[in-house]
Amino acid sequence: MHVISRRCLIEFGTNHPDVRGELNTWFHMMERGKYPSPIAIKEVFRSADIIPSDRVVFNIKGNSYRIIVKIRYSTQTMFIRFIGTHAEYAKVNAEKI
Numbered sequence: 001m002h003v004i005s006r007r008c009l010i011e012f013g014t015n016h017p018d019v020r021g022e023l024n025t026w027f028h029m030m031e032r033g034k035y036p037s038p039i040a041i042k043e044v045f046r047s048a049d050i051i052p053s054d055r056v057v058f059n060i061k062g063n064s065y066r067i068i069v070k071i072r073y074s075t076q077t078m079f080i081r082f083i084g085t086h087a088e089y090a091k092v093n094a095e096k097i
Contacts, residue, residue: 001030001076012083022061023083036073053095055081068094 009027013020035041038050049057058067066089068082081097082089 001033001035001071001078003027003030003078003080005080008080008083016065019061019065022065026058026060026067030078034076035071036076038073041071051094055094057089057094068092068097 006027009023013023029044033044035044038056041048041056042050045056045058047059047063051057053070054072055068055070058069059065060067063086065083065085067080068089070079070081071077072079082092082094084092
């Protein structure tokens, strides 16, 4: 899976060093994996939430942080739409961000 953009993960990790390692692990798992469907994502990331509009919400570092992505399964491309704390996540519309 091609993840766009790693830069936002790096920047977020710089501002939130407590989650840097988890973000790096998540990125490498996504980059090295092939996920042809939402079911394949759930097999690896059991706590991920599959939501409408081809989006997936990942819990990072327990439930402290969230990543929302939009996935094009046919091209194995993932677009990071949001990274934030659980409290920040509660303020966004995950289906539209």
